[in-house]
Amino acid sequence: MDAALPADTLSPGPLSSGKGHRDENFPVASWLLKREHRAPIMAFYRFARKADDIADHEHAPPVEKLRQLATMRDGLANAGTDAEALALRDTMAAARIDPVHAGDLLDAFTRDVTVRRYATWDDLIGYCRLSAMPVGRFVLDVHREDREETWPGNDALCAALQIVNHLQDCGKDYRSLDRVYIPLDTMAARGARVEDLGAAAASPALLAAIRDTAARTRSLLAESRGFAARIKDRRLAAEVRVIQRLAEDLTRRLLVRDPLSERVHHTNWEAGRLALAALVGR
Known part of the structure; x- marks a missing residue:
């Protein structure tokens, strides 16, 4: 089958959500x-x-x-x-x-x-090693980028993107799938209960746990900040700069908003404005 065919030419499986690449939080190709x-x-x-x-x-x-x-x-x-x-x-x-x-x-x-729970931050990063980092590594291999130069930054950025997505949707993930990606030890340290994720708004304890996780995610983004500069392909480097900027802004929102009761996701206008700012270096 021709891999260049557009997404809608492949018939969806019986468990398809109907979601496409334009519905993702971050740019895809x-x-x-x-x-x-x-x-x-x-x-x-x-x-x-x-x-x-x-x-x-x-x-x-x-x-x-x-x-x-x-x-x-x-x-x-x-x-x-x-x-x-x-x-x-x-x-x-x-x-x-x-x-x-x-x-x-x-x-x-x-x-x-x-697996529906992750006990520690290290356990969560271990999951991201399988769920997120391979995506960026594949893209880098497509572009024939140097693995030693680019994989550390890629891995930090991709893990951050994965965790941001999970924090945005932490209430939905719990209610719909009984999945919790906030480390359990982080929740316990703040006195939060897993059941708090089912509420219409986060309890103070849960909100503190979410923000602790977001703060650690911000540290990952600090590690990936020089990633784009290590990429030889200028067009891929530009896309990475955009993704980095979007992730930083979403993480900032998670540090001040309640994802159970407030919108964290970018609107198309917000994402476009941030992308433009990243491309022009502002």
Whole structure:
């Protein structure tokens, strides 16, 4: 299957959310990137989106989720019929990209089905190592960037993006999927209970735990601030600068807003303004 086909040409699976790359919080294969790099990135995105939809489905039983994820893994090994997995397999083979990134991502989605709590910050970062860092590493490999130079910054930024997403949606994740990504020891230190996530507004204790986690996320973003400067491809570096700016602003909001009762997500206008500021260096 042609990996350059637009996302809507692949039929959605039975557990599809209908969400596409334009619905994400951060740019995916934006116009900033060279055209030849967008197709493999979109193949990876379609694969990730489908696996994410499977893992996050509110009503499918875990055994069915694991079965469908296993079918996708078979497709990566050319032993199945999953369209998105087969397309990504062909894309990685043609571009000589290490398939480990896709395998790590499937490990993360399998963990989403089987693990619903993270005891410590280190446990959460271990999850991000599978769920977020491989995405940026794949993009860097597509651009033939130096791994030693770029992976440390990538890993910090991608982990921050993942945690920001989870903090924004912490109430929804708990109510819909009984998942908690705020480290349990952080919640305990503040006297917060997991059940507090089901309320219409965060308790003072839960709000403190959310802000503690956001503060640690801000430290990750401090680590990734020089990442874009280490990227040789100027257009990819520009996209990374935009993503860094968006993540910093969302983290700032999480330090002052209650994600259970207040909007944290950017509007299109807000995201566009921040992106422009990042591109012109303001």
